[in-house]
Amino acid sequence: MVRDIRGAEYVKQKRKTLQIRLGVFITSLFLLGGLSVWLSGLKSIQIDTVTISGATVLPALTLEKSVREVLLGKYLRLFPKANIFLYKKKEIEKKLLTDFPRIQSVDIATFDNHILSIIIVEREPFALWCDTLPLLGSVSKCYFLDSDGFVFDHAPQFSGNAYFKYYGFLPYEAPIGSYYLSSTTQFHELSGFVENAQKLDITPLYMTVQDTDSFELYVFGGGKILLDTRESLIKVFERFSALLKTPNLVPRKGGELLVEYIDLRFGNKMFFKARLP
Numbered sequence: 001m002v003r004d005i006r007g008a009e010y011v012k013q014k015r016k017t018l019q020i021r022l023g024v025f026i027t028s029l030f031l032l033g034g035l036s037v038w039l040s041g042l043k044s045i046q047i048d049t050v051t052i053s054g055a056t057v058l059p060a061l062t063l064e065k066s067v068r069e070v071l072l073g074k075y076l077r078l079f080p081k082a083n084i085f086l087y088k089k090k091e092i093e094k095k096l097l098t099d100f101p102r103i104q105s106v107d108i109a110t111f112d113n114h115i116l117s118i119i120i121v122e123r124e125p126f127a128l129w130c131d132t133l134p135l136l137g138s139v140s141k142c143y144f145l146d147s148d149g150f151v152f153d154h155a156p157q158f159s160g161n162a163y164f165k166y167y168g169f170l171p172y173e174a175p176i177g178s179y180y181l182s183s184t185t186q187f188h189e190l191s192g193f194v195e196n197a198q199k200l201d202i203t204p205l206y207m208t209v210q211d212t213d214s215f216e217l218y219v220f221g222g223g224k225i226l227l228d229t230r231e232s233l234i235k236v237f238e239r240f241s242a243l244l245k246t247p248n249l250v251p252r253k254g255g256e257l258l259v260e261y262i263d264l265r266f267g268n269k270m271f272f273k274a275r276l277p
Contacts, residue, residue, distance in 0.1 A: 047082045047116045054120040066099050084113050101152040101177050123152045128163045131172045149180035149187035168209030189233040196237050200244050221256035228265040236264050
């Protein structure tokens with residue numbers, strides 16, 4: 001009987017000890033949590049300055065406003081999003097690249113526990129994409145393309161041929177943020193053909209799409225060059241160059257090809273139709 005009483009006392013004492021330990025543990029958690037919240041809110045480690053560099057077209061104040069939208073508020077209503085150790089770098093990068101397609105890259109760094117430095121690189125205009133063919137006579141809406149064929153901004157109306165123009169493929173209502181071709185490598189080949197053609201003393205004006213792989217390059221004087229991108233355009237250009245350099249074969253006058261078309265879509269077999277006088 002005595003042994004039973006001692007056993008009950010032992011169990012009771014053990015339960016009490018566990019309760020005390022649990023209470024201490026829970027209290028410690030609250031204290032640590034409160035300390036963490038207090039430390040995270042210290043003014044000395046809050047981002048209060050955002051610097052923007054590298055912007056030439058985009059307004060720095062507009063970019064800063066977009067960044068500060070990410071830094072507003074608190075995580076779980078407790079921890080400031082502007083805390084130098086808690087801010088989400090990837091989220092800021094994503095927001096800037098999404099809100100401003102003109103931005104090509106973003107680099108973010110922090111200084112002195114309160115300064116967020118953002119360096120951006122803007123896309124350079126390489127060519128234009130326009131929504132209406134010049135032959136149709138209506139006014140086109142044009143957009144800037146970078147060297148990868150990415151549409152990043154509206155373009156003003158240009159007189160003359162300040163930029164080479166591409167037509168077709170893209171969603172006409174909202175082309176910004178789209179690529180002219182799904183393959184940047186293919187676009188590089190296409191634009192490379194255009195640049196190399198200029199070295200042959202002809203003036204490329206614009207490119208149109210016939211289907212996924214078929215393009216028409218219009219040149220000064222009204223003629224056009226038919227291309228198929230299923231074959232390497234580097235090899236196609238080599239044959240095209242040899243064709244134009246063959247004396248007295250393709251009629252031309254100065255920088256003007258006197259042809260209706262030159263068809264380069266059939267490998268080593270090249271066709272052209274001279275323009276009637």
